[in-house]
Amino acid sequence: MEITTQASSAAQTASDKxxxxxxxxxxxxxxxVFAAMEPYFKEYFGNPSSASHHWGWTAENGVQKARMQVASLIGAKSSELTFTASATESNNWVIFGLLTKLREANPNQPIHFITSNVEHSSIIKAMLAVEKQGVEVDFLPVNQFGQIExxxxxQVIKPHTKLVSLIWVNNEIGxxxxxxxxxxxxxxxxxxFHTDATQAIGKVPVNVTEMDIDLMSFSAHKMYGPKGSAALYIRGKDPKVEINPLIYGGGQEKGLxxxxxxxxxxxxxxxxxxICKNNFExxxxxxxxxxxxxWTKLQAAIPGIRLNGHPTERSSINLNVTLPGITIESLAPKIQKLGISTGSACSSGSVSIxxxxxxxxMSAEDARCTFRISLGxxxxxxxxxRAVEILHGAIPT
Structure with missing residues (x-):
């Protein structure tokens, strides 16, 4: 399946909007992707758990085909994939599902988890939550490029360390x-070892079997799929990884x-x-x-612009840059038609870095001068x- 050359109006990057x-x-x-989904809203609307008629069978076949497609992309077996609603859900499931599993096996054993201080908030907040439940958690510092050493x-691994969870590609600095x-x-x-690969899929080669990854979260809407669709890879052998369900009910997804x-x-x-697999290279x-x-054009147009993150070991779509002394707030009126992400948020007169x-x-002052551009x-x-022209034209002379 090749990438279509005709984008819908919603997908066009340059427009009057x-x-x-x-x-x-x-x-x-x-x-x-949209064309493949559409029939499942209408004629193929069945519940995949309805095993007694063809409406259910058709829906189940669609699910199983998707499971094989996703497994093929990441080098897994289809049985090792469980569908979720978001990478946030998958990340939370790993942390809380593993914790309850460990405590069932040995209620009195000490438990130590390791992550970093630049993870997605779904990891950081979940780790802070289990820390309150008695889990020892280390938040590793990172180097100047945002990578763990x-x-x-x-040095921080202990005899009772049970989980290391680290983001593969940083969602902000790439x-x-x-x-x-x-x-x-x-x-x-x-x-x-668990990795949040939400920003890695489609940007770096991924093979969970060859790379000895035990658990991996990722989401559809970061690779041209729909929002509300994601998955968690759970290694099936060597070792067989077991975590408890996060959601209980009718037993879908093998009860997980x-x-x-x-x-x-x-x-x-x-x-x-x-599509991602077939067109990756x-x-x-x-x-x-x-x-x-x-990056070349930005450097030429804006003297003093600074790149954040690693200069080469970074996502193929990401540039996170700082304009020293020029706040994004001051540029806002002139870059309203440029869809980019800023490095700080202002609320009630205070800046949140x-x-x-x-x-x-990075200082709070520089964070106010920082933004992320990501291509697609x-x-x-x-x-x-055009983007360089807009940014250059917005800077005071």
């Missing part, structure tokens, strides 16, 4: 963590995640995964080229030039 360059936040649904991880090395260390120490399945969204995730190369062009930017040592499937070279 503006220029969308916030693909790290969400992506438009690929027209091929293997030696730092090695830096790539040394996931393969982390997984190898965890396997040697017999510690489960009860609730009537969102069939259209799951079908959409499957098709998005197939071409799309990755194009995105990297556009990202590099954007992103925890990721704070984690790499329908970003063109002319869009890159």
């Amino acid at each position: 503006g220029l969308y360059l916030d693909y790290n936040a969400t992506t438009p649904v690929d027209p091929q 293997i030696e730092t991880l090695h 830096s790539i963590n040394p996931v393969v090395e982390v997984a190898k260390l965890c396997k040697e120490k017999q510690i489960l 995640r009860s609730g009537t399945l969102n069939v259209p969204a799951i079908v959409g995730l499957g098709v998005a995964a197939e 071409t799309e990755s190369a194009r995105m990297t080229s556009l990202r590099n062009l954007l 992103s925890h990721v930017l704070k984690g790499i040592g 499937r329908w970003t063109s070279e002319s869009d890159v030039h």
Whole structure:
């Protein structure tokens, strides 16, 4: 399945409504994905749990096809995938599901989890919650690029460490963590390794079997699928990973995640995964080229602009930059048609700095001068030039 050359109006980046360059936040649904989903809202509307008639069988077939498509993308068995509603749900499930499983096995054993201080909030807040429940949690510091250091991880591992959870590609600054090395260390120490791969799928090669990943979360809407559709990979052997359900009920998804399945969204995730797999090399190369062009043009147009995150070990679609001394608030009136993400939020007169930017040592003042541009499937070279023109034109002379 190839990428369609005709984007829907919702997917067009350049229009009278503006220029969308916030693909790290969400992506438009690929027209091929939407077309595959549509019948499951209408003629294929059955409940996949209805095993006594063809309406249910048809829906179940759609779910199982999607499971195979997603498994093929990440190098897993289809039986190792459980569909969820979001990567946030998957992340929470790993932490709370593992905790209850461990305590069932041995209520009195000490439990130690490790993560970092630049994770997605769904990991950080869940870790803070289990910390209140008696789990010992270490939040690793990161280097100047927002990456964890293997030696730092090695130093905090304890005899009762049960889980290491680290983001693969940082959602704000785009830096790539040394996931393969982390997984190898965890396997040697017999510690489960979970990664939030929401920003990694489609941007870096992923093979959970070869890379010894035990648990992995990811979401459809970051790879041109629908919102409300995601999955959790749970390793089936060597070792067989077991976590308790987060949602109880009718026993769907082998009893791991009860609730009537969102069939259209799951079908959409499957098709998005197939497109992603078939076009990975071409799309990755194009995105990297556009990202590099954007950075070259920004440097030429805006002296003193600074890149955040690793200069090369970063997402193919992400640029996070700081304009020293120029707040994004001051540029806002002139960049309203440019869809980008800022590095701080202002509420009731006080500035809230992103925890990721704070984690790499950025001051609150610089965070107000920081923004993220993220490119996507329908970003063109002319869009890159236009974005630079808009930003350059907004800066006071």
